[in-house]
Structures are given as C-alpha cells and as structure tokens.
Amino acid sequence: xxxxxxxxxxxxxxxxxxxxxxxxxxxxxxxxxxxxxxxxxxxxxxxxxxxxxxxxxxxxxxxxxxxxxxxxxxxxxxxxxxxxxxxxxxxxxxxxxxxxxxxxxxxxxx
Amino acid sequence: xxxxxxxxxxxxxxxxxxxxxxxxxxxxxxxxxxxxxxxxxxxxxxxxxxxxxxxxxxxxxxxxxxxxxxxxxxxxxxxxxxxxxxxxxxxxxxxxxxxxxxxxxxxxxxxxxxxxxxxxxxxxxxxxxxxxxxx
Amino acid sequence: xxxxxxxxxxxxxxxxxxxxxxxxxxxxxxxxxxxxxxxxxxxxxxxxxxxxxxxxxxxxxxxxxxxxxxxxxxxxxxxxxxxxxxxxxxxxxxxxxxxxxx
Numbered sequence: 001x002x003x004x005x006x007x008x009x010x011x012x013x014x015x016x017x018x019x020x021x022x023x024x025x026x027x028x029x030x031x032x033x034x035x036x037x038x039x040x041x042x043x044x045x046x047x048x049x050x051x052x053x054x055x056x057x058x059x060x061x062x063x064x065x066x067x068x069x070x071x072x073x074x075x076x077x078x079x080x081x082x083x084x085x086x087x088x089x090x091x092x093x094x095x096x097x098x099x100x101x102x103x104x105x106x107x108x109x110x
Numbered sequence: 111x112x113x114x115x116x117x118x119x120x121x122x123x124x125x126x127x128x129x130x131x132x133x134x135x136x137x138x139x140x141x142x143x144x145x146x147x148x149x150x151x152x153x154x155x156x157x158x159x160x161x162x163x164x165x166x167x168x169x170x171x172x173x174x175x176x177x178x179x180x181x182x183x184x185x186x187x188x189x190x191x192x193x194x195x196x197x198x199x200x201x202x203x204x205x206x207x208x209x210x211x212x213x214x215x216x217x218x219x220x221x222x223x224x225x226x227x228x229x230x231x232x233x234x235x236x237x238x239x240x241x242x243x244x245x
Numbered sequence: 246x247x248x249x250x251x252x253x254x255x256x257x258x259x260x261x262x263x264x265x266x267x268x269x270x271x272x273x274x275x276x277x278x279x280x281x282x283x284x285x286x287x288x289x290x291x292x293x294x295x296x297x298x299x300x301x302x303x304x305x306x307x308x309x310x311x312x313x314x315x316x317x318x319x320x321x322x323x324x325x326x327x328x329x330x331x332x333x334x335x336x337x338x339x340x341x342x343x344x345x346x347x
Contacts, residue, residue, distance in 0.1 A: 058180035059172060063143065066183045107139045122264065122347070130347070154264050233268040236344060237248060244345040 003031050016099050024102030032100045036091065044088055044100075050074065051101040061103040064094035115240040116147045121156035123245065125175070126166065131159050132174055134245035139177075142184040149239075150181075153192040153232060156245075157199060160191065160206045160224070175207065182211030187223050194229045247272045249340040252281035253347065256291045265346040266294060271301040274336055276328070282311040285321045292322055299324040307333060 003010045003018070005027045011019040016035065018024065029048060033040045040048075050071060055061055062070065064085075072080020079085075085093035094106040119138055123130040138150065152160060159175070166173040181187070189209060196202060209223040227235065236242060250269055256262040262284040265275060275298075277285050284291060285306040295304065299322070308318070308327040318327050328336065337343050 054180075058176050059174060060139070060177045060180050062180070062183065063139070065143075066180075070183060107136060120344070122261075153268075154260060229267060233270055236268060237246060237270055239342060242248075242342055242344040244347050 149188040253279040
C-alpha cells in the first residue's frame with residue numbers, strides 16, 4: 001500500500017498512516033488529504049503544522065481531546081473547539097490531521 | 111465524578127534495556143482517557159527514565175523521554191520520584207528533566223509535576239491506591 | 246487497608262525482593278512466586294533481611310513453584326508459610342490491593 005507523489009512511492013499502513021515519518025512532504029500531505037476528500041486550506045494547514053510541531057517537541061501524536069485543548073491554548077477558543085475542528089476534519093481531527101501531517105495514529109485514541 | 115479510582119503506575123526499570131518503560135508510558139497515555147485519579151511512581155532503576163539529555167540516535171530506538179513532558183496535557187500531573195533511589199544511583203533532582211503542568215484551578219499557573227519523596231512516603235503513596243499497576 | 250505484594254524474581258538476580266520489603270507496611274503480606282521463591286530459602290545472603298520483616302509482614306511462598314524447583318518447605322526460613330493456588334486467591338481476596346514487584 002502506498003501513495004504516489006512526484007514519481008515517488010511512499011509506503012503506508014492499512015489505515016493510510018505513512019510508515020516512515022521522514023517521507024513526509026507538503027506534496028505528500030496534499031495527496032493524503034485528497035484521498036481523505038479534504039481540500040487543504042490555510043486553516044487545515046494551521047492544524048497540520050501545529051501537530052507536526054507538537055510531535056517534534058513531545059514525540060507523540062496527541063489524542064483528540066488533548067489536541068483540541070492545546071489548540072485552544074495556542075490559537076484561542078474560536079479554533080480550539082470540537083465544532084471548528086470537526087468541520088475541518090470530519091472523520092476525526094486527530095486521526096485525519098495526524099495522517100495528513102505524516103504522524104503515527106494518535107496515542108490514547110481508543 | 112462517579113467511580114473515580116486512584117491508579118498508581120509503578121516504574122522500576124531503566125528506559126531502553128527492556129520494553130517496560132515505554133509500555134508503561136503508553137498505557138498511561140491511553141488510560142488517561144478514562145479520567146481516573148492517576149499518579150506515577152519512579153523508584154529503583156525507574157528513576158533513570160526521567161533523566162535529562164537522553165539521545166537514542168545511536169541505538170536506533172525512539173527517545174520517548176520528551177513524551178513525559180506531554181503528560182500535563184493528558185492531565186497526568188503527579189510524578190513521584192523516590193529520593194533514596196536517586197541517591198543510590200548518584201543522581202539528584204537536578205539530573206531530571208523539568209516536567210510541568212498548568213493548573214486549571216489556579217489560573218493556569220505552571221507547576222512542577224515531579225515531586226521527590228522519601229522511601230517511607232512512597233510506601234504510603236502505594237498503600238493509598240485503589241489499583242497499582244507495575245512495570 | 247493492606248496490600249498483597251507478589252515477588253517473581255530471584256533476589257540474586259534483581260533487587261525486587263529488597264525493594265518490596267523496603268516498601269511494605271505492617272499488616273501487609275508478601276507472596277513469593279516463580280523465581281521469587283528462592284527468596285524464601287534459609288541460609289542465603291538475603292535471609293536476614295527477610296527474617297527481619299517476617300514479624301510485621303506475613304510472608305508466603307507458592308508451593309507449586311517451590312516444588313518445581315526442588316525446594317522443600319523445610320529449607321524455607323522459619324515463619325514462611327506455604328500456600329497453593331487456592332491460597333493465592335484467598336490472599337488476594339483478603340487484601341485491599343495487589344502490587345506486583347517485577
């Protein structure tokens with residue numbers, strides 16, 4: 001199972017999370033988003049970039065409630081809430097955004 | 111909140127020689143979803159899990175020490191470290207990484223999560239739990 | 246409020262037994278299982294440590310594990326009681342929590 005980006009083949013697991021985190025690129029993120037039926041806007045990128053920073057700092061993909069709380073702290077309550085996040089990522093902000101961000105499936109997602 | 115129980119995760123192993131330390135941390139993160147009263151205990155070689163300056167590049171495994179600093183986001187804010195175990199290993203609190211949480215009930219003031227306790231205090235903490243999970 | 250502690254490692258391989266004894270409180274019980282049963286032997290380097298706790302803490306050894314290792318009850322320290330699997334269950338039920346020393 002793999003994504004095709006600019007002639008490169010990038011492996012992913014059965015749920016679509018990429019296997020090798022260093023394979024990530026902006027082009028790949030757009031390709032993953034396309035398979036998830038998401039058109040990437042600045043608002044989507046803001047969350048994806050936030051997740052990548054979070055992972056860089058803590059070596060962990062946060063659970064959804066942790067992500068939303070952290071977004072609220074960083075960007076304010078108008079973004080750090082369930083409605084806003086689920087509108088951006090309807091199939092789960094942590095799961096979908098992590099996938100697009102090239103991170104593992106969130107830890108603590110039951 | 112109904113049926114909140116006191117859970118203590120006891121960590122007694124050094125971080126990379128066995129899988130215990132990483133497994134413990136993952137169980138803590140997953141278990142945090144259940145909103146129980148969670149504490150972590152570090153004693154014996156478990157105190158080595160919290161030391162500063164870990165770099166695993168050369169051994170090809172993930173350095174999970176930064177993840178302890180995310181525990182506050184998961185509302186896990188009590189990390190008890192045994193003083194005698196530190197001393198036996200030539201360590202002081204200054205050798206441990208700084209781990210903090212933001213106290214929701216105190217205007218989000220940043221507070222330390224690590225509390226160094228004596229062996230006798232650790233025994234009391236253990237005896238005060240509903241459930242003790244060992245790693 | 247008391248605790249049943251289980252120890253499953255030889256005291257000559259790890260400090261689990263020592264650490265357990267250092268953290269148990271009066272009225273607690275310690276059950277030696279698997280390789281932990283070696284900790285119950287008399288005449289060893291840890292025997293004194295175990296005997297010193299035997300007053301305030303009840304110490305048990307799981308007989309099937311001791312038998313498997315050829316350790317007759319006569320070779321155990323005085324005051325250490327042998328229990329079978331049903332006894333293990335009774336001990337777990339008689340205490341408020343169980344703590345494993347791995």
